[in-house]
Amino acid sequence: MGMTITEKIMARSSGRDKVIPGELVWTDIQSVMTMDYLGKTCFDKFRSLGKTEVFDKNRVICVSDHLVPPPNQKFANMLNEWREVVKQHDITNFYDLGRQGIAHQIMVEQGHVLPGTISIGTDSHANTYGAVGAMGNAIGVTDAAVAMATGKAWFRIPQSVKFNITGKWQPWVMAKDLSLHIMGMMHWNGHLLYKSLEFTGPAIESLSMAGRMTLCNMTVDLGAKNGIVAPDKITERYLRNRTNEKWDFVASDDDALYDMVYDIDISDLAPTIALPGKLDDTVTVDKLIGTKFNKAFVGTCTNGRLEDIATMAKILKDKQVHRDVNMILVPASQTVYLEALQAGHLETLIKAGVAIDTPSCAACAGIHTGVAGDGDIVLSAGNRNMTGRMGSKKAQIYLTSPSVVAASAVAGEITDPRTFDI
């Protein structure tokens, strides 16, 4: 019996020839990520284990993303303590304000995660790392502290579920639509809890790294342990200038065992939207045409990448955001910001009436930069729409792709980008 890609990664990381689902193993960790609002606790816990030096200064990655730039004194003070503790431990890779980005974007974009290895982070969306064929896993501060001290983490080997994606991507339909489609199909509390989700098939092979990141990112919202795309030519091209470390093309065996296999043909996948409150309450865009909203948001670790910004710019070129809509774009990292600037997208967007802010999690966690107030109706390209997530409990959040957000922002009501006059 063969192994799935996730099983192989976990086997090699734990020094075994074979692992089987259900087994508990300690594995080696490629990189440990922590960020501004939990990071100090990680380091405090780490020292309480009786250690003063982390297992590898180059492989503990520290990022300021949730709290920067500080919107109030409390967060400014937290950030100062955080900087102090990172300095004290002489961490090589510290992405602080000025070099910042959302941690998950930084981890992939700066080459800190490698195909065939395991990386962990103290934030739910660490599943994003699966986009380059790594096992990416969210953990708490305790696990991070232990990994900082030992370079290891314990895991239960998950069962794998395969999504075989076929068909051709239609114009303006994005990986986010597939994510939301799967969310609606499988449900939040459903069968995918603890599972490793593997995305394969021709439609994945033709998917960009940005799209793969979106897809893997949202697997945590399905309750899965990780999401993964086997490394291929696209991965190789993406990683070329990002890492000097060696890696190989790990892939699932033909006779690997899956708990379930789902086939999805995306040829007629429509732009998809999650209704306010629950992620799995999804509908296709046609059901909501004409729905009014007053705030539009593109950003986050799900959809704040160059490709997303390019899509927006294409739609908003020589157009204006509707006068009843406030639209904010927050690029996922300084690198993305610069690339979007160089490509001319930001100029297009500013002329269209889009406000652009410095990279951070922004209003995604309801902390700063465009939080929602009472009665606001937000059309967001983020990943969470629970009541109160972006601020007020009296606001509503619709989740969708950047192309739906952009086309709808012009119209001032929910619009299908496929029929929009671009």
Add this chain to the structure above:
Amino acid sequence: MIKGTCWAAEDYVMAYDIIIQEYWTSAIDATENSKWVMAGVKEEFNKENAFKDKGFTFIVANHNFAGGGKSIEHVIAGLMGAGIKAVFATSFARLQFRNAINYGLPFVTCDGIGKGCETGDELEYDPKSGIIRNLTKKTEFQSVPAAPFVAEVGEAGGLMNYVRKKIAKGELIE
């Protein structure tokens, strides 16, 4: 053997309702986190110490307890600070399941228990055999016993203690 009353959840219990957004950036501290634990789950618990003051020992729930993809440990610290000694559910969300193991709070998988208990029922739990007795209703449930590693971490009082001892002794972690 652990004995006490239970709170039986009527619906899904999400991690971000156990600890609401206002407290995500606060320190992880059992006493502090327990003051507002469960504040988002039920209106009656949305008062300082409201859940804690009920004095429950167990929580009984259905699927995906503490779900919704939040990794914050405030959730477990808050439950422990409120006096919870074990949570029984049909299934758990993996992030908090992991945190619970790391803190030594038994998250015990037990099919069907959600429908077998009401708030206020007196339960008795034997971690060794995995048997849960509902003394009020005179029923019994067999739960899934903890894996040896999980039991070991639990006995050590959590992963921090477990690893600290190994590091102090210079033992390998494997």
